[in-house]
Amino acid sequence: MAPTLSAAILAGGxxxxxxxxxxxxxxVDGRSILERELAAVRALTTDICIVANDPTRFETVxxxxxxxxxxxxxxxxxxxxxxxxxxAPFVLALACDMxxxxxxxxxxxxxxxxxxxxxxxxxxxxxHVLCGVFATHVAPHLRAAIEAGRLRVxxxxxxxxxxxxxxxxxAPYDPDGRLLLNVNTPxxxxxxxxx
Numbered sequence: 001m002a003p004t005l006s007a008a009i010l011a012g013g014x015x016x017x018x019x020x021x022x023x024x025x026x027x028v029d030g031r032s033i034l035e036r037e038l039a040a041v042r043a044l045t046t047d048i049c050i051v052a053n054d055p056t057r058f059e060t061v062x063x064x065x066x067x068x069x070x071x072x073x074x075x076x077x078x079x080x081x082x083x084x085x086x087x088a089p090f091v092l093a094l095a096c097d098m099x100x101x102x103x104x105x106x107x108x109x110x111x112x113x114x115x116x117x118x119x120x121x122x123x124x125x126x127x128h129v130l131c132g133v134f135a136t137h138v139a140p141h142l143r144a145a146i147e148a149g150r151l152r153v154x155x156x157x158x159x160x161x162x163x164x165x166x167x168x169x170x171a172p173y174d175p176d177g178r179l180l181l182n183v184n185t186p187x188x189x190x191x192x193x194x195x
Contacts, residue, residue, distance in 0.1 A: 004089060005110060006047040008082030009037060010075075010130055011058070011096035012068060022057060023183055024096035028192050033099045033183065034061070043103040044110060047088060050096075051081045073146045075130065076153050080142040083134050095130035097183040099192050105173035109133050109165060116163035121180055123167055128180050129153040 011024050011034075024034035031039075041048055050058050055065040069081045082093045090113045092106060112119045113133045120132040138160055145156035173179055183189050 005045045005092060006086040006088040007041045007045050007092040009034065009050045009094055009096050010078040010082060011050055012053040012078045026183060026189060028099040033097055036099045037094055037101060040101050040103045040106055044106060051078050070146050074151050076142060076146055076151050076156055079153065080139065080146060083136050083142060084139040086136050089136055091134045091136060093130060093132055093134055095182060098131060098181065099183065100178045100181055102173060105179060112163050112165065117160040118157060119163045119165065121170055122164045123180055131180065
């Protein structure tokens with residue numbers, strides 16, 4: 001029986017603001033960010049992969065690693081690879097640098113999946129496009145955007161039905177305000193590791 005949900009950890013970025021460090025391997029409370037994310041995701045699905053442009057970084061991880069289907073297409077290319085490679089109707093796509101995601105919050109996002117093409121959380125900084133649930137039927141749309149050179153994820157999503165999970169809906173899952181923290185800079189990492 002095919003799964004109803006697959007998950008993809010997107011780990012293809014260059015991490016230039018962190019000196020090229022592998023963000024997924026950074027430790028938060030004694031565990032790598034990747035380990036923390038996988039712990040949250042494994043309660044929702046066993047159909048999990050990593051999308052990375054350098055699969056050798058994940059040779060020790062017991063998960064399939066998919067290279068970008070369209071090299072050089074950036075974040076949108078990673079999302080397209082995650083969605084197009086799934087056998088499930090929905091894909092939970094997560095950036096590899098979000099250490100505080102919880103199973104309860106991700107389950108809530110998934111529970112909204114039937115309402116739209118894409119479900120994304122939104123906070124004061126805007127939509128978190130790499131923490132969402134994507135219907136796999138959007139794969140051709142994402143591919144068309146890539147082929148047209150429209151590589152901004154926001155532009156590719158403009159023609160899709162997006163369900164936003166806003167701050168009020170997110171608040172019960174975010175007691176310390178770090179749920180949607182992305183570790184992109186040394187300051188972000190300091191915030192993630194502060195007790």
